[in-house]
Amino acid sequence: MTAIKHALQRDIFTPNDERLLGIVNVCKAGKKKKNCFLCATVTTERPVQVKVVKVKKSDKGDFYKRQLTWELRDLTEVDAKDASKENPEFDLHFEKVYRWVASSTAEKNSFISCIWKLNQRYLRKKVEFVNVSSQLLEESVPSGESQSVAGGDEDALDDYQELSTREEQDIESMMEMCEYAVSNAEAFAEKLFKELQVLDGANIQSIMASEKQVNILMQLLDEALTEVDTIEGKLSSYEEMLQSVKEQMDQISQSNRLIQISNTNNGKLLNEIQFIVNYMDLSKGQIRALQEGDLTSPKGIEACINASEALLQCMNVALRPGHEKLMAVKQQQQLFVDLRDTFARRLTNHLNNLFVHQGYDQSSTLSQHQTELVLPKHSPLHRDLLRYAKLMDWLKNTHREKYDGLSRTYVDYMSRLYEREIKDFFEIAKIKMAGTSKEAKGKFATLPRKESALKQETESLHGSSGKLTGSTSSLNKLTVQGSNSRRSQSSSLLDMGNMSASDLDVADRTKFDKIFEQVLSELEPLCLAEQDFLSKFFKLQQHMTTSSALHSCTQKDMVRHMMNKIFQSIETELNSLIALGDKIDSFHSLYMLVKMSHHVWTAENVDPASFLSTTLGNVLVTVKRNFDKCISGQIRQMEEVKISKKSKVGILSFVTGFEEFAELAETIFRNAERRGDLDKAYVKLIRATFCFASQHFFEGVEARVAQGIREEEVSYQLAFNKQELRKVIKEYPGKEVKKGLDNLYKKVDKHLCEEESLLQVVWHSMQDEFIRQYKHFEDLIGRCYPGSGITMEFTIQDMLEYFSSIAQSH
Incomplete structure (x- = not known):
């Protein structure tokens, strides 16, 4: 222990x-x-x-x-x-x-x-x-x-005491004087004992000799003891006094601790009171602004904004544990709820009235633009309403149902207003666009059909259809007849081939281009301005944190939904205008494709998912479809062209028309984003042009077979006997074919854009089509002229060499 x-x-x-x-x-x-x-x-x-x-x-x-x-x-x-x-x-x-x-x-x-x-x-x-x-x-x-x-008394000392340095030195000296101090401890101890007896005797003698001094010392010791008793008595009394003081000090210390605890509690209570007063109190001016503040003047709006923000802070303050049980806090919270509801009701009614009145005021200004191709600007309305943007944000955070109701009201009134404005705007655009086609309608009227030529074509196709060499000497234009179907009023390569460049009303097309561009240029800022206003006024595109990306996406969807409601008539009106332009002149689709593509590209750079970008993209699909239909129509008209037997050798009208078409298209598509669509159209038109000439005689053969004549009996037809077949083949020797291909390559190279790869693609496509037609003709000769031994004057290998050498020479 x-x-x-x-x-x-x-x-x-x-x-x-x-x-x-x-x-x-x-x-x-x-x-x-x-x-x-x-x-x-x-x-x-x-x-x-x-x-x-x-x-x-x-x-x-x-x-x-x-x-x-x-x-x-x-x-x-x-x-x-x-x-x-x-x-x-x-x-x-x-x-x-x-x-x-x-x-x-x-x-x-x-x-x-x-x-x-x-x-x-x-x-x-x-x-x-x-x-x-x-x-x-x-x-x-x-x-x-x-x-x-x-443990005994706390003042007791241990019996063991260490030797002093002096004592250690004395013991060592004694042991050195005695050689056997270590080897014979008993002898050494006996020696020390004898020396101690001698010293004791000397001490006794010394004491007895100094008895008088001892008596004096004893007397002094008695006096000292008496003094010690006196001091002890005083110390005892002092100790009792100090004990009393100690108890009093302990009581004072205990009281101080209680006072300190009380002060701490008072400080905490004061902090709680200050917290409630600082964070859950509104000034009289703020309460008055919420209850009856002016929502029409800038100063009144600013006061309402400050008061509403202060109210929101008070309502959103994080109460400490136990605060919600205080009656004063409950009363203050009820006051905040009442003020919130009162102000939300006042604000909603005021903004509802603004939407209605502003919509009617704006409608009254529509008459100012009835003859101009200009859409009314809504910037004054936006500027007036944006003063309430912060209050809308407050309403969104406090009364979502009222905020949603205001959103629906705004969309409802503004959709009606925009529908009237856009409808009137497009009516003016259609009137102006229709005015550009009055003279064009006469110029692009259907060419008269000659019954004699039609009769000759139906009886036979006797005679040569002309060399396809592209020679320019002594060539006369062929008389081109329409098909049995009713020709449309739109332009075609056939029309362009029969009309001089001066006959084409270029000014009308240029005017149409300007009208269409004006329409798009007016719609674009209108939509962007409205979308920007919706984002700011309804707080639908605030900066969000990385963790709120989904919430930000939802807000963009809300903007797009509101824009779709407000401008629901734009896509319909644009499609109607495009249909009118295409009806007036199918070549208008070239202008519309370039303009629409540029505006779509601009809108996508601003916001790929915006209403404007999506709407223009949808309309662009219609424009591209009309462009493809225009090119397909030109190809179909080429395929339906019939050449009279009286026609002499010459350049087909649509070949010359293609050259003029290319000049027009190059002017429109210069530096355009959709240049690739035109280049693909070139491939289709050139292929159709090339195939037409070589198919004409054999189409007559196929027509006879289609009428019920057996294939082996076709050669007995006067217009399609073996002699006529030899004449047709003789008109296409290898030398002339190569020369014609060379001229065709130059025309293709002239009108295609400066991309070597595109020219190679077109040339390769023409080669494949030519080979396909060659094989088709050979098969038709074998079936309808069996045993005649008639073949083309050039082979497929010859054709491959022609195409290769022409491509390498250029």
């Missing part, structure tokens, strides 16, 4: 300026045995504080640690259970009763004795000791192990 006591003093109490005076090994009564130590300690600094400390070994068992500490002044009773019998149990009564079982009765008695002494010396309020023998309380603790455990 002594070792444990020293360890506890060193490791636990010395660092805390405490001295360990008593210790007992205990465990709790009635529970599983878990040993710990109860220690009685005093502080080394004054005023002395006496404590009872519970010390326990750590879970790992390698060191001790404090577990509980009690002030001795809080101890009210010590119960030893039995004063006459040995019993290791005892109770300590602090704020509650702690029941202990000591490892031995001796340790228990030593610890209780130590507590009694500390109580007698340091505490005015005495502890009550129950079932403790009076002998244990009055007598000192016996010497030996019990005294060691109890």
Whole structure:
């Protein structure tokens, strides 16, 4: 136990300026045995504080640690259970009763004795000791192990003292003088004993010789003892006085602690009150602005904005635990709800009236633009409404149903207004567009059909259809007849081939181009301005964090939905205008494709998913379809052309027409985004032009077979006998074919854009088509002229060499 006591003093109490005076090994009564130590300690600094400390070994068992500490002044009773019998149990009564079982009765008695002494010396309020023998309380603790455990009086010193340096030196000198001090300790000890007897005798003689001095010394010692008794008496009285002062100081300290706790509580209460007042209070001016603030003047609107933002902050403040139970807080929250509802109702009614009145006011200005191809501007309306953008944002956060209702009201009124404006605007555009076609209708009228030529064509195709060499000497234009179907009023390569360039009303087409561009140029800023207003006024495109990307996407969808509602007539009107332009002149589709593509490209650069981009993209599909239909119509008219037997050798009208078409198309598509569509159209037109000439005779053969004549009997037809077949083949020797192909290559190269790869694609397509026709003609000759031995004057290999050499020479 002594070792444990020293360890506890060193490791636990010395660092805390405490001295360990008593210790007992205990465990709790009635529970599983878990040993710990109860220690009685005093502080080394004054005023002395006496404590009872519970010390326990750590879970790992390698060191001790404090577990509980009690002030001795809080101890009210010590119960030893039995004063006459040995019993290791005892109770300590602090704020509650702690029941202990000591490892031995001796340790228990030593610890209780130590507590009694500390109580007698340091505490005015005495502890009550129950079932403790009076002998244990009055007598000192016996010497030996019990005294060691109890710790004794705190002023007791250990019996062991270390040797001083002087004493060590004297012992060493004595041992050096005696050679056998180490080897014969008994002889050395006997020698020392004899020397000690000599010294004792000398001392006695010296004392007896100085008896007078001893008497004087004794007298002085008696006087000193008397003085010590006097001082002890005074010290006792001082100690009693200090004990009283200590108790008073303890009371003052306790009072100070209570005052400090009270001040802390008052400070916390003040902070709570300040929090509620600062974050849950509106000024009278703000309340007045919400209840009756002017929503028409800039100053009044600004006051309402500030008040509404302050109200929102008050309503969204994060209350601390317990605030919601305060009656004042509940009343203030109800006030905020009432103010919110009142202001939301006032704001909604005011903005509803603004939407209605502004819509009617704007309608009254439509008459100013009835003859101009200009859409009314809504910037004044947007400017007036944007003053309320912050209030709309407030309404969105506080009354979503009212915000949604206002959104629907705005879309409803503005869709009606825009529908009237856009309808009138497109009516003017159609009137102006129709005015450009009055003269064109006469110029592009259907050419008269000659019955004699038609009759000759139906009877036979006797005679040569002319060399396809492209020679320009002594060539006359063929008389071109229309098909049985009704010709449309639109332009065609056939019409262009029969009309001089001066006959084409280029000015009309240019005017149409300007009208169409004006329409798109007016629609584009109108849609962009409205979309920008919707985003700002209804707060649908605010900057969002990375985690709110989905919310931002939803807001864009809302803008697109509102734009679709407001401008639902634009796509229909545009398609109607495009249909009119295409009806007037199918070549208008070239202008519309270029213009529409450019505006789609511009809109996609601004916002690929915007209403404008989507709408123009949809309309562009219609324009592209009309362009493809225009090219297909030209090809179909080529295929339906019939050549009269009286016609002489010459250049087909649509070949010359293609050249003029290319010049017109190149002017329109210069630097256009959709240049690739024109180049693809060139491939189709050139292929159709090339195939027409070589198919004409054999189409007559196929027509006879289609009428029911057997294939082997076709050669007996006058117009399609073997002699006529030889004449046709003779007109296409290899030399002339190559020359014609060379001229055709030059025309293709002239009108295609400056891209070598495109020219190669077109030339390769023409080669494939030519070979396909060659094989078709050979097969037709074999079936309709069996055994005649008639073949083309050039082979497929010859054709491949022609195409290759022409491409390499250029």
